[in-house]
Amino acid sequence: MPIRxxxxxVLLERRMSLTELADRVGVTIANLSILKTGKARAVRFSTLxxxxxxxxxxxxxxxxxxxxxxxxxxxxx
Amino acid sequence: MRALGPGSVSSFLKIILDVxxxxxxxxxxxxxxxxxxxxxxxxxxxxxxxxxxxxxxEEVKNRGPVMTLGLLAATVYMGGVLVIVAQLRKIFAxxxxxxxxxxxxxxxxxxxxxxxAGLELGRYAFWVLSRSILPDANAVEPSLSLxxxxxxxxxxxxxxxxxxxxxxxxxxxxxx
Numbered sequence: 692m693p694i695r696x697x698x699x700x701v702l703l704e705r706r707m708s709l710t711e712l713a714d715r716v717g718v719t720i721a722n723l724s725i726l727k728t729g730k731a732r733a734v735r736f737s738t739l740x741x742x743x744x745x746x747x748x749x750x751x752x753x754x755x756x757x758x759x760x761x762x763x764x765x766x767x768x
Numbered sequence: 769m770r771a772l773g774p775g776s777v778s779s780f781l782k783i784i785l786d787v788x789x790x791x792x793x794x795x796x797x798x799x800x801x802x803x804x805x806x807x808x809x810x811x812x813x814x815x816x817x818x819x820x821x822x823x824x825x826e827e828v829k830n831r832g833p834v835m836t837l838g839l840l841a842a843t844v845y846m847g848g849v850l851v852i853v854a855q856l857r858k859i860f861a862x863x864x865x866x867x868x869x870x871x872x873x874x875x876x877x878x879x880x881x882x883x884x885a886g887l888e889l890g891r892y893a894f895w896v897l898s899r900s901i902l903p904d905a906n907a908v909e910p911s912l913s914l915x916x917x918x919x920x921x922x923x924x925x926x927x928x929x930x931x932x933x934x935x936x937x938x939x940x941x942x943x944x
Contacts, residue, residue, distance in 0.1 A: 722944045732942035 695755045698727045701746050716741040771863075778863035785857045792850040799846060803839035810836055834901060841894045848887045855880050869933035877927035881920050888916045 702712065709727065713720045718738060725731050739750055746753070770776040810832020855876040862870040891913075 718944065725942065726944045730942065731944045732939055734944050738944050 693757050693759050695757055696726055696729055697753055697755055705746055715745040773866040778860055782860040782864050789853050796846045799843045803843055806835040806839055848883050852880050852883050869937040871934045874927050874931045881923035885920045
């Protein structure tokens with residue numbers, strides 16, 4: 692997946708724990724961990740909006756595109 | 769009336785499949801035991817002297833091997849149906865649990881399709897074999913059962929539908 696999630700970095704900058712963010716956003720810690728570790732396949736706009744609202748940032752602060760050999764296989768499985 | 773989940777049509781069908789499954793086990797065991805008896809008796813034809821087996825109106829000479837072959841075919845056929853029912857029980861267990869797109873259901877449906885095709889091919893093979901052993905027997909003529917082959921294709925298509933469903937389920941699980 693060429694999209695890297697920078698949630699851990701933003702959390703560190705805001706000095707916020709994953710548990711606190713999960714409570715504020717209304718997403719389970721398990722799902723936020725999936726997102727943080729880059730295992731997520733997709734992010735809902737509603738989730739992204741809630742994350743940006745609570746972390747006071749823009750979507751670009753959370754997501755980073757890294758071109759690589761696997762960036763064309765979004766129809767895999 | 770709900771189709772999925774506890775107390776639904778699926779759970780009712782699951783109970784029926786459970787009963788059929790047990791009955792099939794008993795049937796396979798009984799027919800298998802009869803086949804073994806026929807096999808043992810075929811070594812001593814005198815024990816079967818009072819038994820008259822006819823095919824096409826004429827008495828069959830080699831009763832033991834013919835009966836053994838017939839019972840073996842019946843055991844294999846019932847065994848195939850047993851495996852199909854066993855797979856359907858597992859599929860309906862997932863439907864009762866409200867999880868129709870369980871990844872294992874794809875493999876189970878493919879097994880059902882393969883066994884249905886195998887049973888149909890076995891029917892033709894049994895007819896060829898019985899014609900060679902009993903040339904006078906013409907009571908059962910082979911016929912290309914379009915319904916059976918249509919069922920096989922439908923099951924394989926359903927397996928692909930379930931595969932797509934399982935993929936979408938996984939996508940949904942990993943969508944945050």
